[in-house]
Amino acid sequence: MLLSQMKTEDGSLRVIARAGTETFEVSGAESVYALACECAREGVPLAAKIAALGLGCAVDLERAYEEGRLFNPIHHPDPAHLHLTGTGLTHLGSASTRDAMHQSAREEEALTDSMKMFNMGLEGGRPAIGHAGVQPEWFYKGNGASLVAPGADLVSPEFAEDGGEEPEIAGIYVIGAEGTPFRVGFALSNEFSDHVMERRNYLYLAHSKLRPASIGPEILIGDLPQDIRGTSRIRRGSEVIFEEPFLSGEANMSHTIANLEHHHFKYGLFRQPGDVHVHMFGTATLSFAKGVQAEPGDTFEIEASEFGLPLVNRLSVATIPVEETCRVHAL
Structure with a gap:
């Protein structure tokens, strides 16, 4: 359903x-x-x-x-009580990426922090049922004010260096009266990010993720399929400038969904009764990695047959300089 x-x-x-x-x-x-x-x-x-x-x-x-x-396929009456978060380095990626990882793995000191964390996921991200494995990379994106409806624009701030798509699966959760997380289901998501900023220095990852995101249009109720094969594309006018498959589901991941959920909800902050959580599980497909840089007016399309209608959003850029809105005034 x-x-x-x-x-x-x-x-x-x-x-x-x-x-x-x-x-x-x-x-x-x-x-x-x-x-x-x-x-x-x-x-x-x-x-x-x-x-x-x-x-x-x-x-x-x-x-x-x-x-x-x-x-939005789910919302909270008070947007401050909806949390947008995600995990990275959770998917196996392409065969060439894995080959490169194996070649450099001969010398641990030659590995980047990202590759070390990816290796940790390969080795310990799929624990036995009832046990916790290694924790993944984790990031915060915003609250309900950052959640963009299907069909609406993903607005990149005017100071951004890039606005690129990330086709992912998101888990949708509500927190019960006793602080227990309940999974509503799963949805397509566009975990929109600034990849130029992230590439400049990995310590800018937190900044690069503070962007809007979109989910839906539909939530899949029930278990997540083991092997999800979708498509991510970008249209510029009538031309498709990027189209690649994206893979998800545990058959294509280095972590189990249960392990990712455990390491998110182990924090009491994220078990506040009545809150909504949209937690994005990562991807191995990025147009930016193929040398594509999206432009204002481009349309992102993310689809997978199990999730009903495709998730479609257009890229736009805020026109008001941030200096006019963020200046701090003393009281």
Whole structure:
């Protein structure tokens, strides 16, 4: 089952469920967030709750997308209580990348910190069930104010050196009343980043990740498929300037999903009742790595058949100089 949220023509919010090839309103559902919190409180699976509520009228989700009425597939009424985070160096990457890693592995001192951490994941990122493995690279992206709806622009700050896509799978979670994380499902995500800044110095990684991100349009309810094969592309006008497959799922990762979840939610800060977490699991496919630099007006498209509609966002750049908005004034 796939879940999404859309605005009606009068602006009200509807929860949409995809059953096979058809999409229907979920009767009596205020939002995906409210539905998930109710399931967590009652101890009822989402699919069972939706079946009990029943499906209402059919909707044309593709038309709503075209009309700009698709909303984030989950949101929090207070954006400060939605956390955007992610992990890196979690995917196996291409055969050539692995070959290069193996060749340089003869001398540990020759490895970069990134390659050392990647090796740590290969060796200890897939622990036995019930055990914790090595912790991954982790980063913070922002809160709900940084979450961009499917179809909306990803706005790069005017001081950015780059604005590039990262096609990933994100886990979607709500925190129950006792501080227990509950997984709502998984969604496509564009973990939009500044790769030029990151390349300048790896210690700038934290800065490079403080950018908006987009997820959806639909959340896959249930287990994540082991082998996900999607496509990431960039359109510049009518021309496709980049198109590559992206692989995800545990068959293509050096860490298990359970290990990545453990090392995120082991922090009490991230187990605050009522909060929403969107945690992105990493990628091995970047147009930037192929020498492509996206330009304002380019459109990012990320798709994988298991996740329903593709995630589409256009790149734009903020026009107001940051100096005009961030100057600190004494009180």
